[in-house]
Amino acid sequence: MRKDPLLKHTITIFLFGLSIVFLLNSCNSSGKENRTSSKTETQTVTKSPLKVREADLPPYMAKGRKVYRQVCLTCHQANGGGVSGLNPPLIQTKNVLGDKNRMLEIIFMGSEAGLEDNKSEYANVMQGYGMLGDEEIASVASYIRNSFGNKAEPITVEEVTSFRSANKK
Numbered sequence: 001m002r003k004d005p006l007l008k009h010t011i012t013i014f015l016f017g018l019s020i021v022f023l024l025n026s027c028n029s030s031g032k033e034n035r036t037s038s039k040t041e042t043q044t045v046t047k048s049p050l051k052v053r054e055a056d057l058p059p060y061m062a063k064g065r066k067v068y069r070q071v072c073l074t075c076h077q078a079n080g081g082g083v084s085g086l087n088p089p090l091i092q093t094k095n096v097l098g099d100k101n102r103m104l105e106i107i108f109m110g111s112e113a114g115l116e117d118n119k120s121e122y123a124n125v126m127q128g129y130g131m132l133g134d135e136e137i138a139s140v141a142s143y144i145r146n147s148f149g150n151k152a153e154p155i156t157v158e159e160v161t162s163f164r165s166a167n168k169k
């Protein structure tokens with residue numbers, strides 16, 4: 001009977017040790033799980049092709065889209081398709097893809113049912129947007145020239161600045 005308390009002690013110590021081993025083990029494995037899941041997340045982010053392309057875009061695309069959405073979208077629509085009978089589309093037209101000065105002329109001075117290509121077709125009047133800054137005009141024009149399926153050389157801020165000073169009254 002004297003051995004009993006000693007045996008009890010040994011068992012308790014043994015169980016205590018066992019639980020510590022068990023605890024350490026479970027901590028370790030959950031840490032491993034965390035590490036693996038965060039690794040998978042990083043891989044998904046770097047693999048996303050959209051993110052990579054967005055970062056590769058020239059800065060005028062982001063700036064121009066912002067101006068376009070704030071100022072031009074109501075009439076020319078998000079896809080550049082315009083509104084039939086009211087506002088012309090900005091897709092593959094001579095005024096959009098052609099001479100930079102002609103496009104700047106329309107943006108600066110506006111246009112009133114006078115477009116050679118679409119005479120009297122569009123009931124709306126476009127006011128001039130010369131009150132926008134040179135950088136805003138350069139980026140929105142370049143954005144349009146490279147969106148909606150268009151592909152044309154961007155217009156630089158310097159080109160807008162010299163257009164503005166050449167057309168000062």
Ligand code: HEC
Binds near residue numbers: 107126
């Ligand atoms: C109130 C509506 C309206 C807004 C806002 C507007 N436009 Fe226009 N836009 C027109 C109309 C209408 C025409 C056609 C005018 C005409 O027939 O003479 C036009 C024509 C154009 C053209 C020539 C289209 C072509 O290829 O023949 C360009 C380029 C253009 N707009 C760019 C812009 C830009 C850039 C903005 C924003 C800074 C803008 N527009 C904002 C109504 C608008």
